[in-house]
Amino acid sequence: MxxxxxxxxxxxxxxxxxxxxxxxxxxxxxxxxxxxxxxxxxxxxxxxxxxxxxxxxxxxxxxxGGTILDAFDKVEHRTPMLSLGNAFSEQDLRDFDRRVKQVVGNDVSYVCEMKIDGLAVSLRYQEGIFAQGATRGDGSIGEDITENLKTIRSIPLRLTNVLDIEVRGEAFMPKKSFEALNEIRHANDEMLFANPRNAAAGSLRQLDPKLAAKRNLDIYVYSIADLGETGVTSHSEGLDLLDKLGFKTNPERRKCGSIEEVISFVEGWVEKRPKLAYDIDGIVIKVDSLEQQSQLGFTAKSPRWAIAYKFPAEEVVTKLIDIELSVGRTGVVTPTAILEPVKVAGTTVQRASLHNEDLIREKDIKIGDFVVVKKAGDIIPEVVNVLVERRTGEEQTFNMPTECPECDSELVRLEEEVALRCINPMCPAQIREGLIHFVSRTAMNIDGLGEKVIAQLFQEKLITNVADIYKLRKDQLIQLERMGEKSADNLISAIQASKQNSLEKLLFGLGIRHVGAKAAKTLAQQFETMEKLLKVTTEELIAINEIGEKMADSIVTYFSAPEVSELIEELRSLGVNLEYKGPKLVNADEIDSYFAGKTVVLTGKLEILSRNDAKSEIEALGGKVTGSVSKSTDLVIAGEAAGSKLDKATELGIEVWDEERLIQELKK
Structure with a gap:
């Protein structure tokens, strides 16, 4: 030929x-x-x-499936992949509706969709061609799993239109594929997957795409990350556009004009969900209007315009055969029920949280009891109640110890706390748990350094504090169980890469009491360097809106400790970054700029600046860039082929500039 x-x-x-x-x-x-x-x-x-x-x-x-990969590259999401707040009852849904209407008024519609129990992914297309796919990761940074996602046949490799677009979806394993996979694994005497979600996640994180190709995964795409110039004004219109572009969206969705319709839709699927060909664990409810979504905005973790209703947890009966104690990184001693293995919501459960001594007393839980267990929100197993009528008299009352199970120090109960706490700073359990927290995804995100590896390194006394992590050598790592040369090389690379993290990652990783990920980001933005934080005062901290007196005291106490100063200096000498790398905080009142305090919308194609560059420049001058035009918009920048946003700006009498005028203003 x-x-x-x-x-x-x-x-x-x-x-x-x-x-x-x-x-x-x-x-x-x-x-x-x-x-x-x-x-x-x-x-x-x-x-x-x-x-x-x-x-x-x-x-x-x-x-x-292409060539076998050595490791997954990290991908920074251009638009964060936030999680959703949860609702567990009809009242929670009504409360959500009330909060929405307080901001946008009573004229509001919702879209209800299946909450697929799978793996959230982001798909990016350039000129209509599938260019990159990534996992959610920590919401800001995921992993590049493009080659594995290409094996999902319902993901289009070319769209029906030539455009740049990023979409979000849920990759999952249909029930039939899951059953077939486990049959093969059983025949090969391999460990079975616990549920389709774990199987889907495991398949997409295979370094050999050919293995992923054999797993018969599927996907439903549920949103457009950056609407750009699509002309879409509502979430339901966005789903319709996704259909036209060749994506697979879930047909089991409904637009509802009231919260009553939402509740009716939810109640219908509580009973019908077993009939679906895939697993769902709830219903996602979103405000339909994109302008109203913009008005509602976001919290640090989730959008205020969406909520996930979680189905009532499945409850089962099993026997509580023992109660174990564990010591967390803050010294809190937590009792855990050890159960006879039982299936709950598709997974085998052998442990359940008992939270604290007061709960054990309140529920009259004894070792040897038959108990009712459920998964709270289909995630965390918990003991609901005791079947007292099944007691034989051989059950044993459980008493919390007076000494730490790890270091034998006296346990104390601090004022206004229900938990018992070990206050020995050298308690090995606290140090070990602190190390696990430090390397976790939301902290320093050191891939390959999981709980088991940390436990081995700690047991072998190769690490005793977080600085020791940056002193590890390959010859030390390959002595560990299941650690080959390639794994050791990858782990050393991941440790080295984590040195470049922005300051907020380190702050959160240090485990300062009362300082979560959001507060760590606030501290990093406000003070920018670790040097300034080491000298911070309570008064300076309380002056920040997000920081209260209790958190401020905790931060000052932490940084005033001599051993903390020594640790920070050691991290500095090892090359760990101690500065904030994200966008700087801008006080509009202190900036002499046209954009200070103004809300700006970018629309159409810009010829000289990229959209991200224009946004960064405007925000650096005190402006706020949003995605939709409303009465609160002060200025619209219109590039080539500006669409409905330009029309709306004209209709509302909002000032409109072209790119040339924007560049002139930015140069001033």
Whole structure:
């Protein structure tokens, strides 16, 4: 076959197979048999092998899995992937509705969608071609799993329109695929996956995409991360646009005009969910209007315009055979129920939290009792109550110890606390748990340094504080169980990479009492360097809105300790970054700029500046850049092919600039 004929046939086969794939995996209306599809695919594989210059990135042959990866690269999300707040009752939904209406008024509609129990992913397209896919990670930074996502046949490799767009979706394993996978694993005497969610996550984090390709995963796309110039004004319109672009969206969705309709929809699916071909653990409810979403805004962790209703937890009966104690990084001693293994909501449960001594007394829990167990929000197992009528008299009363189970120090109960606490700063359990917290995803995010590895390193006395992590050598690591040379190399690389983290990651990782991830970010933005924080005063801290007296006292006490100063100096000498790298805080009142205190919307294609550059420049001058035009908008920057946002700005009488005027103002 000559080159011209081969090129024509390759293009024809690619278009045919992409269409057949869409019909089968997205529309569920196949027009050819599996045998015909497979024969055409084999022909395309052969032709692309003979003429590799005609193979394209959106070819159907790219779905079979590429080369084995060494590791997953980190990906910074351009738009954060936030989690949702939860609702567990009808009253929680009504409270959500009330909060929404307090801000946007009574004229509000909602969209209800299935909450798929899978793995949240982000898909980025450039000029209509699938360019990159990533996991959610910590919401800000995920992992590049592009090659594995290409193996999901319901993800289009080319869109119906040539455009740049980033979308979010939930990758999952259908129930049939899960059952088939576990049958194969059972036959091969391999450990079974506990549930489809774990199986999906494990499949997408395979370094060999060919293994991911065999798992038969699926996806539902549920939102557009950056609406850009799509002209979309509501979430429901966005879903319709996703359909037109070739994405697979969940048809089991409904637009509701009232919270009563939302509650009715939710109640209907409580009973119907077992009939679905995939697992769901709730219903997601979103405000439909994008302008109203913009008005409602976000908290540090989640949007105020959406909530996830979690289905009532499944309850089962099992026997409580013992109570174990664990010491956390803050010294709190927590009792945990050890149970006879039992299936709850698709997973085997052997442990459940008992929280504290008061709860054990309140529920009259004894070792040997038959107890009712549920998963709170389908996640955390907990003991609901005791079946007193099944007692035999052989049950044993449990008494909390007076000494720490790890270091034998006296346990104390601080004022206004129900928990018993070990206050020995050298308690090995607290040090070990603090190390685990330091390397966790929301802190320094050192991939490969999990709980088991930390426990081994601590036991072998290779690490005794967080600074020791940065002194680890390859020859020390390869002595650990299940640690080969490549794993050790990857871990050393991850440790080195974490040195470049911005200050807030380190602050959160240090485990300062009362300082969570949000407060750590606030501290880093306000003071910018660790040097300033080491000298901070309570008065300076209390002057910050987000920081109260209790947190301020805790921060000052922590940084005034001589051993903390020594630790910080050691981290500095080891090359750990001690400065804030994120966007600086801007006080609009102190900036002599046209943009100070103004709300700006960017629309259309800018020729000289990128949208992100324009946004950064405006925000650096005290402006606030939002995604939709409303009465509160002060200025609209309109580039080429500006659409509905420009029309709305004109209708509302809002000032409009072109890019040239913007650049002139930025230069002043």
């Amino acid at each position: 000559d080159k011209h004929t081969a090129q024509s046939r390759v293009q024809e086969l690619q278009e045919l197979l992409n269409r057949y794939n869409y019909e089968y995996h997205v529309m569920d209306t196949p027009s050819v048999s599996d045998a015909e599809y497979d024969a055409l695919l084999r022909e395309l594989v052969d032709l692309e092998g003979q003429f590799p210059e005609f193979k394209t990135v959106d070819s159907p042959t790219q779905r079979v």
